[in-house]
Amino acid sequence: MRGFWGILLKEFSHIRRDRATVFFTFMVPVLQLTIFGFAIDVTIDNIPLTVLDLDGRQESRRFVEAMAATRTFQVVERPTDAESFRRALTSGRAKVGVLIPAEYSERLLRREEAQVQVLIDGSDSQVATTALNTVNLLTTQLAFGRARVMAESMQLAAARNMEGEAAMPIEARARLLYNPDLQSSHFFVPGLIAIILQLVLLFLTNLSIVRERELGTLEQLFVTPVGRAALLFGKLTPYALMAFGELLIVLVAMSAIFGVPIHGDLGLLLLLSSMFIVTVLGMGLLISTLARTQLEAIQFAFLVMLPSVFLSGFMFPRSEMPVAIRAISYVIPATYFVEILRGLILRGADFIDLSPQVAGLAACGAVVLWLSVTRFHKQLD
Amino acid sequence: MNGDVVISTDRLTRRFGPVLALSDVTLDVPRAAIFGLLGPNGSGKSTLIRVLCGVLRPTEGDATVLDLNIRTQFEEIKRRIGYMSQRFSLYGDLSVRENIRFYARVYGLSSQRQDEREQAVMTLSGVGAYVDRLAGTLSGGWKQRLALACSLIHEPELLFLDEPTAGIDPVARRDLWDLLFALTHQGVTMFVTTHYMDEAERCTKVGYIDKGRLLVLGTPQALKASPQVTPSGTLRYEVACADPPAALARSRSVPAIRDATLFGITLHLLVEEGLSELQLLERIAPGDTTVSLRRIAPTLEDVFVTLSRAQGMEAA
DSSP states (O other), rough: TTTHHHHEEEEEEEEHHHHHHHHHHHHHHHHHHIIIIIIOOOOOOEEEEEEESSSHHHHHHHHHHHHTTTSSSSEEEESSSSSHHHHHHHHOOOOOOEEEEETHHHHHHHTOOOEEEEEOOSSHHHHHHHHHHHHHHHHHHHHHHHHHHHHHHOOOOOOEEETTTEEESOOOOOOOOSSSOOOOHHHHHHHHHHHHHHHHHHHHHHHHHHHHHHHHEEEEEEEOOOOOOHHHHHHHHHHHHHHHHHHHHHHHHHHSOOOOOOOOOOHHHHHHHHHHHHHHHHHHHHHOOOOSHHHHHHHHHHHHHHHHHHTSSSOGGGGGGGGHHHHHHTTOOOHHHHHHHHHHSSSSHHHHHHHHHHHHHHHHHHHHHHHHHHHHOOOOO | OOTTEEEEEEEEEEEHHHHHHHEEEEEEEEETEEEEEEEOTTSHHHHHHHHHHTOOOOOOEEEEEEETTTTOHHHHHHHHHEEEEEESSSSSSSHHHHHHHHHHHHHOHHHHHHHHHHHHHHHHHGGGGTTSGGGGSOOOHHHHHHHHHHHHHHOSSSSEEEEETTTOOHHHHHHHHHHHHHHHTTTTTEEEEEHHHHHHTTEEEEEEEETTTEEEEEOHHHHHHTTTSSOTTTEEEEOOOOOOHHHHHTTTTTTTTTEEEEEEEEEEEEEEEEEHHHHHHHSTTTTSSSOOOEEEOHHHHHHHHHHHHHHHHHHH
């Protein structure tokens, strides 16, 4: 380990003098936390709704009120002619249109099947799915409400509750665990820790080595008796320490600003995070052995970052991915770490619960480190 | 084991894919010598240094540096040599002192020896006046002095300098060479690459390399006196005349003129003895009343030009 301290202290001098690095390291997490914690809210509500009510009597008004009461929809327009109704949808002012026919109330009174036409803008699949589900649920409830009143009066209820009133024969009693308010920040912020650590570490370590290669100082170091291990550890340790500091900042911000409590063991969280940090250092080192210039290094780093963001399950659920894409996600270290973070922080999972993910992360880390250390020579090619 | 030979190579060859960067280079460098390696860009000068420093493996051939084998004992070699590369390869964002201290730590000097050596190299190179300046803000000459100071921190026995004076002003260049001479008097051996002929003249031994092949090797005196450079029956002249380019063009058509080169405002000629001085002037500058000529000894440049042309013809 000859020269370890020399390299380590020198690296800290670089960091101290390079304001851009410090800014990048500590501002990126703040920005990302703000974006994912506040700006991106994937719970869908207030979908703009246009209503063309050709009936206009009490029954049809009740239907529209029920829709607005779900808060999933917000009535933005109430046109009186078919053309304005169509325009509201084609212009995008409304995502959902409800057309209530003129004979709606009469048909209900005559105990005939009354139909309501619901037009949903399918462009945004998430909004459309939410709208469709809400409309279906709402009409089922309204329909059942009417049926119950009828059944009550005819003494023919399919089932009765404790009070002896007519009730649904089967009722699912769902309870939301771990994130009862369904706040998207609770879902995103823990996973974000993995992305922040990887982003900052990957760029810093990889650039710190490639910069020296580009400047010619790496060649100068190769001509000295500094050991390969001392060179690697000396260069990577400062960034590992910075990443660890960053981890603590993000954890504090997560609980203080977003109110996400850590249900699991903090010690285990820090331990597994360190494992991830070491893996990412290895990835940075591996990229630095492939890239000749800093520009190449940045391009490579993006190539690694994109799948980590989109395929690791951080943004989109992995269960929804096609099999081939899902297979790729198994070789991304962030996949395991995102699951570990969510498990530990939200569900209070322990080591036994997480052992498959820990094994996956360990395997990725071992392969990455082995590859990068064998590829990094004190040699020019 | 030869105490007087510091570098000894045996048919050293290095390929980069299909490119032959070094081809059968055999040379030796005696202790406390300044060995100057000359050659055009991309001729293999830096590759040879990198192979000898142990950061590039040779494809074929072998070499010993300080009696250590470059294939197997390169880490030991690195402890005892210094290397100053072509480019400024120090850390511009670290101060002069931080750069020197960094190399002292990398070479694993004890803290007491570290202080001693820091003081010694700062005094020797004169960078002591700038200890707290950031290295990146120094002028070209001072950067090179700092690089030299760093490469001397562990008292190497052998110093490799890859174009140490490229891009620095003439005064700084002379100062640097004075420093190098001072070091050879302390027994340090220098291996220097350069583009400058005047620097080559100051070396104790020179080599000329082109396309990876070592074409010329010897002391400047021996090379200049070599019959290959000035074959028997020929003389070298310097001609001053009114229109040197025209004279050069004419000299090409005179068979008795073996070689002609424009040298500033004069012409250097290699002429067969059979052609008298009067005949010579008549042929190349007819009617020119200001023309004058004198006999000269070959310069190192003449040596390199003549010998590499001869090699080129042989190869063809």
